[in-house]
Amino acid sequence: MNNLIKGVLTLALLALLIFIYSASNNPNNTNTDNTSVKGIMYEDITVKVVIPGKEEETMVSKSVEGLTLEEVLDRLMLNGSLRYAKQSASFGSYITSVQGVTADAQSEFWNIKINGLDAQAGISEINPQDDDVITLTLMKF
Helix, strand or coil: CCHHHHHHHHHHHHHHHHHHHHHHHCCCCCCCCCECCEEEEEEEEEEECCCCCCCCCEEEECCCCCCCCCHHEEEEEEECCCCEEEEEEEEEEEEEEEECCCCCCCCCEEEEEEEECCCCCCCCCCCCCCCCCEEECCCCC
16 A cells, blocks of 8 residues: 555656646747746756766756755656666655665765755755755765
């Protein structure tokens, strides 16, 4: 039953993300700044991925105001620019893998910085703001 609820919620989230993505890519939308279109505020959020020994990757997401970082990362995954895996816990979701690199749970973790400062919450609790730079870095304990 729990898996059924998770599946339904996942499908609902994907449908919402697809709707949001299609609305932001509407050819009739000529708005190129971060202003409101039909009452929805769009933001530019930059996500950087830092993996030791690899070149830093940067991607930008147009995100609807109020989405969590988890939802922003899901959007980036849907458009193909990011591959990541997450784990759910009692305190929320956290990142386990980015771009095919899985953190060794015994010695590594994916650190999240927002505008250069360590995040004080997990991806399901962070609400990125306009022009935020989110940095995901594979780090050792």
